[in-house]
Structures are given as structure tokens and as C-alpha cells.
Amino acid sequence: MTQRVLGYLWLLAIGFFCASFAWAESYVTYSPDKALQLELLYENQTLSYRLLDSDRVIIQPTPISLVIDEQIYPGESRVESVERVLVDSQITPTVPTVRASIREFANETLVTFENQSALRVRVYNDGAAFRWETDLGDKSAIAHSEELSFNFSNNYQLYWPTPNGDGFFSHQESLFERKAASSVSAETRQASGPLLVDLAYGKYLLISDVNVEQYPGLWFRGSGSSTINAVFPPYPKKTKLVRDRDLRVVESENFLAKTTGKRAYPWRAFVLTDAKGLINSNMLYTLADPSRLENTDWIKPGKVAWDWFNDWNLTDVDFEAGINQATYKNYIDFAANHQLDYIILDEGWSVPEPENLLKVVPEIDMPELIEYAHNKGIGVVLWMTSVALERNFEQAFQQFSQWQVDGLKVDFMQRDDQVMMDFCVEVARKAAEHQMLVDFHGxxxxxxxxxxxPNVLTHESVMGLEQTKWSRNANPDMALLLPFIRMVAGPMDYTPGAMDNFHQENFRQSYENPASLGTRAHQLAIYVTYLSPLQMLADTPSKYRREPESMAFLSDVPTTWDETVVLHAEVGEALSVARRSGNKWYVSAMTNWSPRELKLPMDFLGKGRYRLKYWEDGVNVAENASSFKQGQAIVSDGADIRINLASGGGYVAVIEAL
Structure with missing residues (x-):
């Protein structure tokens, strides 16, 4: 049951302090446990914010403002009112990831100015956030600019995300480089979020944005000092289609967004916690607007037999494999035989070029194929570029609905200016109207x-396994950064599941027959470690059929979770989590290229004895990264288990009560 405790107080309140002086006004919002505080300072018509952890200043006073219709907010306006809200509510996610029930617990204050602008602040035990709100009437408005920076109190080490692409045009598949804030200059490639900051006392600060509608996404630019500046993609004025999928902005307006006078702007969010807390945090999820869908019973997370990564490379069949009816029926049969839920028809099912989206290639009979899949309990997801969907929007949804398509994989957005962010919202809304899932890629x-x-089950925006087709970027070092950075923002379609596995020294890139860097057990562990309610099995059914021991785990592992316990966490080094689904616990552990031994406590188990089935790095894994061992053990609550992880290694276990 949801419970909100509301209260209003002028100038002094529990969890909120306001002091007026001749030279400044200070408004402080504390976390419920009183450890974190976000302070607003209003002096000489300048509003600044400051972030503290206990008495430790993390972000020094930093000016913030909005320019709407060429007027600065709050500008010279005076504070009109201050309100306090204690937020204490229970959220039941439609699609649970970290856990099935979330307590939202925060102190919130709203500082309203006489010119009808306001700043809402919310402080949790594991972070803080603020957002602008305006009440300028229902008329249209132009958001020209937003003043936002992060003036760190020390020259902290950052995990600077360098996205692919150029300018603001990017899939936001980032490499991370640990570097001091002052070493990031204005000429350094600007970064897409989230941005992780090592605070050097056992805690981290992760900065991101939430509720980005009628507005562009948040990027970061260095200054050559300890201050990092926020930058935003401007509103597109003119675009040009390059190839059949890259809709590039070639001319921009001198403003950020076309919006309305009465609205709430995106949250500027700061997750402030330790390494375990980054894995456990639901703060960004709670800041998002609640579900706008009345009926969600049809939303079904699950596992997917994916075609594109493995290049339709079937080897144990007596027909020519490729983009054709027989190949996809084979994928459907594989999915049905191994308790998967969907197949994806990736690029190639329709005739090339955006205007041909609804022209199915002659090798595929789409209605018959979908009927075949549905008769076996398997859903069908169709891939398309964003420009193809945009140019055929209404007709496409009508046709997909007639075909009874179950979901869409929309790819190659490559932008997060207002136009593209609003397009994504409209895709989500329209897909829900037709009871279709969405997977946003690119x-x-x-x-x-x-x-x-909640029909939007996952996003890519990650240096995922597909990178191994042409690079070494998807490797165990990267794999141990992603959960602490990208995954904190939300579900992550990394597309794991490679059955050919290699160490650094003998890895080979192959577009047609790709493999992974790291061990087989490392690949299996990703299915528990990484959150994605729509989770891919990226390799070919032929390889999976040759690997019954691995498929025993992949057939069983869920994609949503009721509870999460972090057993071990070191950013960029190692991670072990226990996640519960129903009466089963699933334990995973992963390491970077450094081998290590971990002691994992089993105190999350209830009293009693349990059977533990495990898959771990094999005795010959140093010679062959695909080597693994499968076994069983009996464990009790309160006991510890010790595991050895090879270089680039992993471990996964399924635990059930006896």
C-alpha cells in the first residue's frame, strides 16, 4: 500500500532547514538517515546547489538556472514559499529487476519563486536529485539553455565515458578511462552518461538524468579543472539521412527544446553510495514517472534466441541456413525446446531502405512464421531502424498488429536531442497501445x-558482446565496469551467451563466427549479474545444442528478480551477487583479467540445508577458456563458500532448499 506523509512548513522543518541572512538564503534538505544533504544557496539573484555526505563536501556551491523564452529563472525573483514532503511509499514494479518491491524513502522540498519557477529537491539515503518546475501557463515555450555544472571539491578520479560516434551523434556505447577531473579539458571528447566519480573514501558518485521528455539528454564536458560542465544536444533544425539509417543533424537551432510553460523538467540525479550500493540502488527508478499503462498483464519478460550475432550460422541442419523460413523455424524450435520465450528477426527480414520496411523479403512468409511460433508458445520480435519506423509509423503499427508481432527492436537512433527522445516516448506509447514490447538499440x-x-524492457547503449565481431572492446575489464556505471541507469541489453570462448592471447575476431573474450563460466555469470528483462541468447542454436550442460543453466535462469543481495563488489575488479526468483537463489561471480579467490557468505539463505548446483571455471581453463566444471554441493545458511575465478573467469550457481 502506498503511503505519503505530507507536511508544509515555512522556514524550519524536520529533514529541512532554511536560514535567512541579509546576504544569502540557505535551504538544506537531509536524507532520512541525516547523512546526505543537498543545500540550495540563493545570493545576489544566483541560485546554487551544494552536495554533502555528512560534513564532507562533495560538490561545492555551483550555480544553476534555466533560460525560458529568453528569461532567466529564477533570476531576480524572490522565494515565495517552501514546502516539505516526506516521501515514504512502496512501489511494486511491473517488471522487477533489482527487487520486486521497492521502498521509496526520501525527504523532499519544493522551493517556489515569485516568477512561477520552482526547484524540487529529493534526498534519499543513497543519493539526491533536483529538478526545475515551471507554472508559466499552457502556452508553448522555448527552453533556450540550462546552466548546470558539477564543481567537485577535490580533483576526483572519474570513469570518463568516451562514446562512439562524433559530437552528439552516438550509439552511446562507451569506453571508460579512469582519469582525474582536471585532466578532462574542454577539447576532450564530450561524454554521454552516466558519469561515475570515485570519491576516494570508499564511496562513489554516479550522475545521470531521469524523466527526459520534451527535452534533450544530459552529456558532460571537461574544463581542465575539478569542474565538469553539463552540455545538451540542441534542437535539430535540419537533418540528413546518410546510408539507410543514420539520420544526422546537419543544422541546429540555438535552443534546447520546444516545450510548454507548465511542466516538470528532467531530474538531475546523484547516486551516492559504496560499490555494493551501486548494484543495489533503485533511486533512479523511483524518480521516474509511474506507469501510464492501465493494463500491463500482457507484458512478458523472457529470454530470446537472437540471430544477428551468430550470423544465422546453423551447422547441424540439412537446409541452407540464412534469412529464410526454415532457419527461423529452427530458431523457434530451439526456443520452444529450451524454455525460451521469443525469437528476434533482426536485420534482413524486410527489403532494404526505410520506405521498404513493410516489404518482407520473398524468403519469409511472415504471417505463417508468426503463427508457427505462437503455436509453440514463442513470441516474435522484429528489428527495424528508427528512421524506417518513423517514416512508416501508423502503417507499421497497423501491419505489425495484423501479423500479431509481440515486440519491436528499434535501432540506430544515435541521438538524444529532444526530437529523438520524444520519438522514443511515442514508440513506447504506441507499442503499448498495440500490446508490443520494445527493445531500444543504438x-x-x-x-x-x-x-x-514498462513494455520498454531493455536498452542497449552499452559496449556489448557484439563488439567481439570487430574489436576487443567487450572484454572482462569492461564487463566489470558496466554493472557499476551503465547498469545503474537501468536494464542493459549486453546480449551475452557466446559458446566459443578465448583468452586474450588466442582470441580472434570473426564477423561470421564470433566468440567471447573470457571464460565460458564468465558468459554464464552475466545472466545473473546483468539486468535485462529481455535477455538474449546470442549464439547459434547449433552451438547451444552441442552444449547441454550450459543449456541446462540457460534454460532455467530467469530474467526478472524478486530480491538481490550483493556478496562482493569492487568497481572494475570483481562482482558477486545473489538474486532470488521465487524459491530459488541464483549466485554469480565475475572477475576482470585478474584471477582471484572469493569467499561468498551464504547468510542470505533461510535456515536449513540447500542443494547448490554450480558451473565454474574448469581445471583446463588456462589452456581453453571454454573449459568449465559442473557440480553439486550441500550448503547451509550462515556458511561460506570459496570459489576460484580464472583470468576473465566466472561462476554461477542455482540454490534450492532440500
């Missing part, structure tokens, strides 16, 4: 759509 990080439109 675009921005999650900013809350997974709560507001």
Missing part, C-alpha cells in the same frame, strides 16, 4: 521509460 541510456512505459 541510442541513449535508460532515463526512466522502463517504469513509465
Amino acid at each position: 541510442g541513449s541510456k535508460p532515463t526512466g521509460l522502463q517504469r513509465t512505459y
Whole structure:
């Protein structure tokens, strides 16, 4: 049951302090446990914010403002009122990831100015956030600019995300480089979020944005000092289609957004916690608007047999494999035989070029194929570029509905200006209207759509396994950064599951027959470690059929979770989590290229004895990264288990009560 305790107080309140002086006004909002505080300072018509952890200043006073219709907010306006809200509510996610029940617990204050602008602040035990709100009437408005920076109190080490692409045009598949804030200059490649900051006392600060509608996404630019500046993609004025999928902005307006006078702007969010807390945090999810869907019974997370990564490379069949009816029926049969839920028809099912989206290639009979899949209990997801969907929007949804398509994989957005962010919202809304799932690829990080439109099950925006087709970027070092950075923002379609596995020294890139860097057990562990309610099995059915021991785990592992316990967490080094689904616990552990031994406590188990089935790095894994061992053990609550992880290694276990 949801419970909100509301209260209003002028100038002094529990969890909120306001002091007026001749030279300044100070408004402080504390976390419920009183450890974190976000302070607003209003002096000489300048509003600044400051972030503290206990008495430790994390972000020094930093000016913030909005320019709407060429007027600065709050500008010279005076504070009109201050209100306090204690937020204490229970949220039941439609699609649970970290846990099935979330307590939202925060102190919130709203500082309203006489010119009808306001700043809402919310402080949790594991972070803080603020957002602008305006009440300028229902008329249209132009958001020209937003003043936002992060003036760190020390020259902290950052995990600077360098996205692919150029300018603001990017899939936001970032490499991370640990570097001091002052070493990031204005000429350094600007970064897409989230941005992780090592605070050097056992805690981290992760900065992101939430509820990005009628507005562009948040990017970061260095200054050559300890201050990092926020930058935003401007509103597109003119675009040009390059190839059949890259809709590039070639001319921009001198403003950020076309919006309305009465609205709430995106949250500027700061998750402030330790390494375990980054894995456990639901703060960004709670900031997102609640679900706008009345009926969500049809939303079904699950596992997917994916075609594109493995290049339709079937080897144990007596027909020519490729983009054709027989191949996809084989994928459907594989999915049905191994308790999967969907197949994806990736690029190639329709005739090339955006105007041909609804022209199915002659090798596929789409209605018959979907009927075949549905008769076996398997859903069908169709891939398309964002420009193809946009140019055929109404007709496409009508046709997909007639075919009874179950979901869409929308790719190559490559932008997060207002136009593209609003397009994503409209895709989510329209897909929900037709009871279709959405997987966003080639675009921005999650900013809350997974709560507001829970049919949006996952996003890419990650240096995923597909990178091994042409590079070494998807490797165990990267794999141990992603959960602490990208995954904090929301579900992450990394597309794991490679059955050919290699160490650094003998890895080979192959577009047609790809493999993974790291061990087989490392690949299996990703299915528990990484959150994605729509989770891919990226390799070919032929390889999976040759690996019954691995498929025993992949057939069983869920994609949503009721509870999460973090057993071990070191950013960029190692991670172990226990996640519960129903009466089963699933334990995973992963390491970077450094081998290590971990002691994992089993105190999350209830009293009693349990059977533990495990898959771990094999005795010959140093010679062959695909080597693994499968076994069983009996464990009790309160006991510890010790595991050895090879270089680039992993471990996964399924635990059930005896």
C-alpha cells in the first residue's frame, strides 16, 4: 500500500532547514538517515546547489538556472514559499529487476519563486536529485539553455565515458578511462552518461538524468579543472539521412527544446553510495514517472534466441541456413525446446531502405512464421531502424498488429536531442497501445521509460558482446565496469551467451563466427549479474545444442528478480551477487583479467540445508577458456563458500532448499 506523509512548513522543518541572512538564503534538505544533504544557496539573484555526505563536501556551491523564452529563472525573483514532503511509499514494479518491491524513502522540498519557477529537491539515503518546475501557463515555450555544472571539491578520479560516434551523434556505447577531473579539458571528447566519480573514501558518485521528455539528454564536458560542465544536444533544425539509417543533424537551432510553460523538467540525479550500493540502488527508478499503462498483464519478460550475432550460422541442419523460413523455424524450435520465450528477426527480414520496411523479403512468409511460433508458445520480435519506423509509423503499427508481432527492436537512433527522445516516448506509447514490447538499440541510456512505459524492457547503449565481431572492446575489464556505471541507469541489453570462448592471447575476431573474450563460466555469470528483462541468447542454436550442460543453466535462469543481495563488489575488479526468483537463489561471480579467490557468505539463505548446483571455471581453463566444471554441493545458511575465478573467469550457481 502506498503511503505519503505530507507536511508544509515555512522556514524550519524536520529533514529541512532554511536560514535567512541579509546576504544569502540557505535551504538544506537531509536524507532520512541525516547523512546526505543537498543545500540550495540563493545570493545576489544566483541560485546554487551544494552536495554533502555528512560534513564532507562533495560538490561545492555551483550555480544553476534555466533560460525560458529568453528569461532567466529564477533570476531576480524572490522565494515565495517552501514546502516539505516526506516521501515514504512502496512501489511494486511491473517488471522487477533489482527487487520486486521497492521502498521509496526520501525527504523532499519544493522551493517556489515569485516568477512561477520552482526547484524540487529529493534526498534519499543513497543519493539526491533536483529538478526545475515551471507554472508559466499552457502556452508553448522555448527552453533556450540550462546552466548546470558539477564543481567537485577535490580533483576526483572519474570513469570518463568516451562514446562512439562524433559530437552528439552516438550509439552511446562507451569506453571508460579512469582519469582525474582536471585532466578532462574542454577539447576532450564530450561524454554521454552516466558519469561515475570515485570519491576516494570508499564511496562513489554516479550522475545521470531521469524523466527526459520534451527535452534533450544530459552529456558532460571537461574544463581542465575539478569542474565538469553539463552540455545538451540542441534542437535539430535540419537533418540528413546518410546510408539507410543514420539520420544526422546537419543544422541546429540555438535552443534546447520546444516545450510548454507548465511542466516538470528532467531530474538531475546523484547516486551516492559504496560499490555494493551501486548494484543495489533503485533511486533512479523511483524518480521516474509511474506507469501510464492501465493494463500491463500482457507484458512478458523472457529470454530470446537472437540471430544477428551468430550470423544465422546453423551447422547441424540439412537446409541452407540464412534469412529464410526454415532457419527461423529452427530458431523457434530451439526456443520452444529450451524454455525460451521469443525469437528476434533482426536485420534482413524486410527489403532494404526505410520506405521498404513493410516489404518482407520473398524468403519469409511472415504471417505463417508468426503463427508457427505462437503455436509453440514463442513470441516474435522484429528489428527495424528508427528512421524506417518513423517514416512508416501508423502503417507499421497497423501491419505489425495484423501479423500479431509481440515486440519491436528499434535501432540506430544515435541521438538524444529532444526530437529523438520524444520519438522514443511515442514508440513506447504506441507499442503499448498495440500490446508490443520494445527493445531500444543504438541510442541513449535508460532515463526512466522502463517504469513509465514498462513494455520498454531493455536498452542497449552499452559496449556489448557484439563488439567481439570487430574489436576487443567487450572484454572482462569492461564487463566489470558496466554493472557499476551503465547498469545503474537501468536494464542493459549486453546480449551475452557466446559458446566459443578465448583468452586474450588466442582470441580472434570473426564477423561470421564470433566468440567471447573470457571464460565460458564468465558468459554464464552475466545472466545473473546483468539486468535485462529481455535477455538474449546470442549464439547459434547449433552451438547451444552441442552444449547441454550450459543449456541446462540457460534454460532455467530467469530474467526478472524478486530480491538481490550483493556478496562482493569492487568497481572494475570483481562482482558477486545473489538474486532470488521465487524459491530459488541464483549466485554469480565475475572477475576482470585478474584471477582471484572469493569467499561468498551464504547468510542470505533461510535456515536449513540447500542443494547448490554450480558451473565454474574448469581445471583446463588456462589452456581453453571454454573449459568449465559442473557440480553439486550441500550448503547451509550462515556458511561460506570459496570459489576460484580464472583470468576473465566466472561462476554461477542455482540454490534450492532440500
